[in-house]
Amino acid sequence: MFEAEIDAGVLKECIEAIIAVVDEGKLRISAEGLNLRAVDPSNVAMVTFQLQNDAFDDYRFSNGAHDEGLEIGMDFQKLLSILGIGGREQVRLSVDEQAQKLYMRMGSLAYTVNLLEPSSLRKEPKVPELEFPVQVVMDIEDFRRTIRAAEKVGEYILLGVDGDEFYMEVEGEMDKLRLGLRKEQLIHLTPGTLHSLFTLDYIAAMSKGMSHAENVTLNLGKDYPLQIEFEVAEGKGKVSYLLAPRVE
Amino acid sequence: MFEAEIDAGVLKECIEAIIAVVDEGKLRISAEGLNLRAVDPSNVAMVTFQLQNDAFDDYRFSNGAHDEGLEIGMDFQKLLSILGIGGREQVRLSVDEQAQKLYMRMGSLAYTVNLLEPSSLRKEPKVPELEFPVQVVMDIEDFRRTIRAAEKVGEYILLGVDGDEFYMEVEGEMDKLRLGLRKEQLIHLTPGTLHSLFTLDYIAAMSKGMSHAENVTLNLGKDYPLQIEFEVAEGKGKVSYLLAPRVE
Amino acid sequence: MFEAEIDAGVLKECIEAIIAVVDEGKLRISAEGLNLRAVDPSNVAMVTFQLQNDAFDDYRFSNGAHDEGLEIGMDFQKLLSILGIGGREQVRLSVDEQAQKLYMRMGSLAYTVNLLEPSSLRKEPKVPELEFPVQVVMDIEDFRRTIRAAEKVGEYILLGVDGDEFYMEVEGEMDKLRLGLRKEQLIHLTPGTLHSLFTLDYIAAMSKGMSHAENVTLNLGKDYPLQIEFEVAEGKGKVSYLLAPRVE
Numbered sequence: 055m056f057e058a059e060i061d062a063g064v065l066k067e068c069i070e071a072i073i074a075v076v077d078e079g080k081l082r083i084s085a086e087g088l089n090l091r092a093v094d095p096s097n098v099a100m101v102t103f104q105l106q107n108d109a110f111d112d113y114r115f116s117n118g119a120h121d122e123g124l125e126i127g128m129d130f131q132k133l134l135s136i137l138g139i140g141g142r143e144q145v146r147l148s149v150d151e152q153a154q155k156l157y158m159r160m161g162s163l164a165y166t167v168n169l170l171e172p173s174s175l176r177k178e179p180k181v182p183e184l185e186f187p188v189q190v191v192m193d194i195e196d197f198r199r200t201i202r203a204a205e206k207v208g209e210y211i212l213l214g215v216d217g218d219e220f221y222m223e224v225e226g227e228m229d230k231l232r233l234g235l236r237k238e239q240l241i242h243l244t245p246g247t248l249h250s251l252f253t254l255d256y257i258a259a260m261s262k263g264m265s266h267a268e269n270v271t272l273n274l275g276k277d278y279p280l281q282i283e284f285e286v287a288e289g290k291g292k293v294s295y296l297l298a299p300r301v302e
Numbered sequence: 303m304f305e306a307e308i309d310a311g312v313l314k315e316c317i318e319a320i321i322a323v324v325d326e327g328k329l330r331i332s333a334e335g336l337n338l339r340a341v342d343p344s345n346v347a348m349v350t351f352q353l354q355n356d357a358f359d360d361y362r363f364s365n366g367a368h369d370e371g372l373e374i375g376m377d378f379q380k381l382l383s384i385l386g387i388g389g390r391e392q393v394r395l396s397v398d399e400q401a402q403k404l405y406m407r408m409g410s411l412a413y414t415v416n417l418l419e420p421s422s423l424r425k426e427p428k429v430p431e432l433e434f435p436v437q438v439v440m441d442i443e444d445f446r447r448t449i450r451a452a453e454k455v456g457e458y459i460l461l462g463v464d465g466d467e468f469y470m471e472v473e474g475e476m477d478k479l480r481l482g483l484r485k486e487q488l489i490h491l492t493p494g495t496l497h498s499l500f501t502l503d504y505i506a507a508m509s510k511g512m513s514h515a516e517n518v519t520l521n522l523g524k525d526y527p528l529q530i531e532f533e534v535a536e537g538k539g540k541v542s543y544l545l546a547p548r549v550e
Numbered sequence: 551m552f553e554a555e556i557d558a559g560v561l562k563e564c565i566e567a568i569i570a571v572v573d574e575g576k577l578r579i580s581a582e583g584l585n586l587r588a589v590d591p592s593n594v595a596m597v598t599f600q601l602q603n604d605a606f607d608d609y610r611f612s613n614g615a616h617d618e619g620l621e622i623g624m625d626f627q628k629l630l631s632i633l634g635i636g637g638r639e640q641v642r643l644s645v646d647e648q649a650q651k652l653y654m655r656m657g658s659l660a661y662t663v664n665l666l667e668p669s670s671l672r673k674e675p676k677v678p679e680l681e682f683p684v685q686v687v688m689d690i691e692d693f694r695r696t697i698r699a700a701e702k703v704g705e706y707i708l709l710g711v712d713g714d715e716f717y718m719e720v721e722g723e724m725d726k727l728r729l730g731l732r733k734e735q736l737i738h739l740t741p742g743t744l745h746s747l748f749t750l751d752y753i754a755a756m757s758k759g760m761s762h763a764e765n766v767t768l769n770l771g772k773d774y775p776l777q778i779e780f781e782v783a784e785g786k787g788k789v790s791y792l793l794a795p796r797v798e
Contacts, residue, residue, distance in 0.1 A: 132454075132477060139451040162487065163448065165455075167477035200659065203635040206628075207661075229628060229663035239658065380702075380725060387699040410735060411696065413703075415725035 056083050056124060057148040059112040062137055062160060064287045065145055067266045068105055069134045071286055071293045074263025075101035077131045080172050083149070084123030085115050093179045099256050100179055100296040109290035111144065124151065127170030133158070136165050181296075186273035186281060190220045191242035192235065194270045194284070200233040201261040204254055207231045210300060211257060213274060214249025220272075224254065241269055248276035250299040257282075260295050277301070304331050304372060305396040307360040310385055310408060312535045313393055315514045316353055317382045319534055319541045322511025323349035325379045328420050331397070332371030333363050341427045347504050348427055348544040357538035359392065372399065375418030381406070384413050429544075434521035434529060438468045439490035440483065442518045442532070448481040449509040452502055455479045458548060459505060461522060462497025468520075472502065489517055496524035498547040505530075508543045525549070552579050552620060553644040555608040558633055558656060560783045561641055563762045564601055565630045567782055567789045570759025571597035573627045576668050579645070580619030581611050589675045595752050596675055596792040605786035607640065620647065623666030629654070632661050677792075682769035682777060686716045687738035688731065690766045690780070696729040697757040700750055703727045706796060707753060709770060710745025716768075720750065737765055744772035746795040753778075756791045773797070 072079065072090060079092035090103040107113040117123055126149060136158070137145070146159040149169070158165040204211050204224040208231075212223040218237040223230070237243045257280075264270060264284045273281035282295040320327065320338060327340035338351040355361040365371055374397060384406070385393070394407040397417070406413040452459050452472040456479075460471040466485040471478070485491045505528075512518060512532045521529035530543040568575065568586060575588035586599040603609040613619055622645060632654070633641070642655040645665070654661040700707050700720040704727075708719040714733040719726070733739045753776075760766060760780045769777035778791040 129476070135454045136451055136479070139447060139454070162444070162481050162483050163451065164480045164482065165451075165477065166480075196658070199635060203632055203659065203661075206631040206635070228625070229661065231632070232660045232662075233658050234660065235658050377724070383702040384699055384727070387695060387702070410692070410729050410731050411699065412728045412730065413699075413725065414728075 055114065055116045055118070055149075057112075057114045057146075058107075058110045059144055059146045060110045062143050062145045064109060066134065066137045067286050068103065068291060069130050069137065070265065071263040071284075072101055072103055073130045073134060074259045075099050075295060078127065078129045078170055078175060080125050080175055080178060081128050082123050082125050083115060084117065087113075089123075091178050091181065093176060094256075095176075098253070098298045099260070100181070102181065102294040102296075103291070104293075105287060105291040109287040124149065125172055126156065127172045127175050128156070129167065129170060132167055182279075184273075184275075184279060184281070184296075186275050186278070188215050188244045188246045188248060188274040189242060190215070190240060190244070190272040190274065191269055192220070192240050192272070194264060194267050196233070196235065197270050197272075198261045198265070200231075201254070201258050204231055205258055209254055210251050211254045212249050212251050213272065213280060215243065215246045215274065216249075217247065218243065218245050221249075242271075248274065248278075250274060250277050250280060251301075252280055252297055253300060256297050260297070263295075264293070303362065303364045303397075305360075305362045305394070306355075306358045307392055307394045308358045310391050310393045312357060314382065314385045315534050316351065316539060317378050317385065318513065319511040319532075320349055320351055321378045321382060322507045323347045323543060326375065326377045326418055326423060328373050328423055328426060329376050330371045330373050331363060332365065335361075337371075339426050339429065341424060342504075343424075346501070346546045347508070348429070350429065350542040350544075351539070352541075353535060353539040357535040372397065373420055374404065375420045375423050376404070377415065377418060380415055430527075432521075432523075432527060432529065432544075434523050434526070436463050436492045436494045436496060436522045437490060438463070438488060438492070438520040438522065439517055440468070440488050440520070442512060442515050444481070444483065445518050445520075446509045446513070448479075449502070449506050452479055453506055457502055458499050459502045460497050460499050461520065461528060463491065463494045463522065464497075465495065466491065466493050469497075490519075496522065496526075498522060498525050498528060499549075500528055500545055501548060504545050508545070511543075512541070551610065551612045551645075553608075553610045553642075554603075554606045555640055555642045556606045558639050558641045560605060562630065562633045563782050564599065564787060565626050565633065566761065567759040567780075568597055568599055569626045569630060570755045571595050571791060574623065574625045574666055574671060576621050576671055576674060577624050578619050578621050579611060580613065583609075585619075587674050587677065589672060590752075591672075594749070594794050595756070596677070598677065598790040598792075599787070600789075601783060601787040605783040620645065621668055622652065623668045623671050624652070625663065625666060628663055678775075680769075680771075680775060680777065680792075682771050682774070684711050684740045684742045684744060684770040685738060686711070686736060686740075686768040686770065687765055688716070688736050688768070690760060690763050692729070692731065693766050693768075694757045694761070696727075697750070697754050700727055701754055705750055706747050707750045708745050708747050709768065709776060711739065711742045711770065712745075713743065714739065714741050717745075738767075744770065744774075746770060746773050746776060747797075748776055748793055749796060752793050756793070759789070759791075 076092040082089040087107040088105040154169045207226040208224040221234045223232045267284035271283040280297045324340040330337040335355040336353040402417045455474040456472040469482045471480045515532035519531040528545045572588040578585040583603040584601040650665045703722040704720040717730045719728045763780035767779040
């Protein structure tokens with residue numbers, strides 16, 4: 055049995071973070087809160103999402119036979135399109151396992167959607183064991199603005215550190231854009247000398263998914279995956295993206 | 303002879319209400335005001351429009367030989383596109399019957415448009431004699447918001463009453479949306495048990511046509527047409543839409 | 551050597567004025583400021599642009615061997631798309647003649663673009679010697695609003711004076727729009743009786759290029775080119791468009 059109530063804006067923020075990588079996925083519901091781990095169709099990007107039960111105004115879960123919690127298959131795009139209509143109001147969620155349905159109630163509006171058959175969804179990925187030599191924490195607006203500008207210039211983006219500077223760099227046929235931030239312009243920087251190249255499209259989608267956060271943490275290596283971490287639901291939820299590097 | 307002056311915003315509101323159903327039609331001008339009755343090309347929806355002469359800041363009409371008033375064929379889409387440019391200012395209208403032209407003056411801008419030949423337009427429909435067992439009066443925003451959400455879900459919408467509740471319901475392949483409002487959440491409700499099904503596209507267009515009203519009245523029957531009524535021009539005008547039901 | 555600093559909003563305003571006619575062109579840099587003269591690909595419209603050095607917050611130029619200043623080939627659309635990302639902040643510009651590159655720095659963001667090979671660009675046009683019997687100075691909003699409305703009606707626009715009135719007139723198949731402004735509604739008018747016809751598309755593009763100006767000066771003749779003049783950068787820059795008439 056799952057039944058919960060949450061601010062519509064907070065739920066929207068969470069779903070936006072997830073659909074930056076996947077349109078649908080398996081959401082795991084437990085007494086502690088919600089969890090999701092999914093890879094995008096091209097197997098290049100992964101999202102890990104956690105939302106604590108205290109992000110909800112009301113949260114009830116009894117798992118009966120499910121030791122590991124309840125797993126439901128969700129079409130996140132559908133949910134978002136319905137949430138987009140309402141204002142910032144309360145949403146009441148409940149799951150009917152027997153009928154395989156999610157119920158969502160906003161004021162006098164009741165929305166019912168069939169759950170997706172979990173076996174029809176891509177398998178939950180294993181999180182690879184990774185160690186990142188460099189961590190950068192920066193203001194989210196610096197990050198998002200640079201990504202928006204970068205999209206005008208090229209297709210791939212280089213993220214790196216050079217001593218005490220973090221940089222993002224994109225090259226077009228005729229032009230080049232570079233953001234360079236020194237340690238004192240960042241919230242945190244591990245100094246070093248390394249960089250990795252990424253496909254801009256993925257990072258651009260991710261940067262849309264983090265529009266409500268304040269800071270973003272980038273974990274980097276040399277020709278290594280990029281991990282992007284940020285908070286949702288005023289710190290009561292966490293999102294982590296993992297993106298494979300391009301070989302230069 | 304017809305010459306009149308009206309607030310551009312009020313005229314825009316009226317034309318928007320009309321083009322929810324028809325792009326062009328016969329407008330009847332009399333000493334009392336303006337009238338229009340027209341059906342949409344597919345013969346599924348009808349609009350009846352009335353605007354009293356006191357909605358105008360100046361209104362002059364002398365019908366000469368026309369006992370029933372003057373009938374002019376109008377391209378409402380054209381008028382709206384020109385009105386859309388101006389701000390909220392005064393519009394001076396006049397009709398030259400001989401030349402078959404409408405003159406519209408907004409400040410220093412003069413717009414002249416040929417009237418449409420009335421015989422080229424669909425015949426004015428007869429208003430069928432209908433009796434509606436149920437009447438619902440509701441806040442327009444509840445109505446419009448539900449219609450916007452419904453468009454994300456399906457193609458047909460069920461409108462009905464069930465005892466003391468009015469509901470709107472739409473089903474998609476995977477999901478279902480339902481607005482249920484109890485008597486105390488409505489301005490008026492005739493209790494009953496009945497419903498009818500309608501094509502959502504028509505109601506969605508109508509809901510755009512009523513964006514300036516405060517309340518909307520829905521007259522309903524069992525597998526019966528829907529009549530939607532609302533006011534324009536701060537109560538000095540009335541619009542009524544009639545929509546044929548779909549057979550389930 | 552050229553290095554300068556300017557408000558991003560002012561630079562944007564200048565580039566928008568230029569791209570109303572050309573996407574790329576030769577910009578001439580001298581100790582006095584910037585200059586450009588270019589014709590559009592169809593040879594129907596010309597833009598002349600001047601920006602004084604005091605429109606900049608910092609301006610350094612030493613021309614070495616270039617007596618006539620430095621000439622650089624610029625892709626203005628590219629510049630505008632990057633400027634569009636930033637807010638209203640300072641932009642630092644510099645040119646590396648050897649490397650044939652323009653550097654643009656906004657805060658921590660550095661943008662480098664290859665200069666276009668001047669020989670690959672259309673030759674700078676000669677400004678024809680023209681004498682305009684009539685001059686009209688008007689509020690820019692009256693002008694821009696009429697052009698927007700005119701686009702809904704037809705393809706060509708007549709600009710003329712008739713005694714003490716200036717008028718703009720456009721005819722569609724079914725309708726006609728006319729703005730008539732008497733001398734007292736204008737800032738300046740040379741009375742007369744003449745008009746010329748122009749392709750609306752060009753004037754519509756130009757009217758977008760002047761969105762930050764307050765007044766616009768129109769110089770007119772009988773079946774003669776139209777010259778449109780306005781200021782940019784709070785009077786520290788001047789733009790002049792020249793448009794060939796259509797033969798009626």
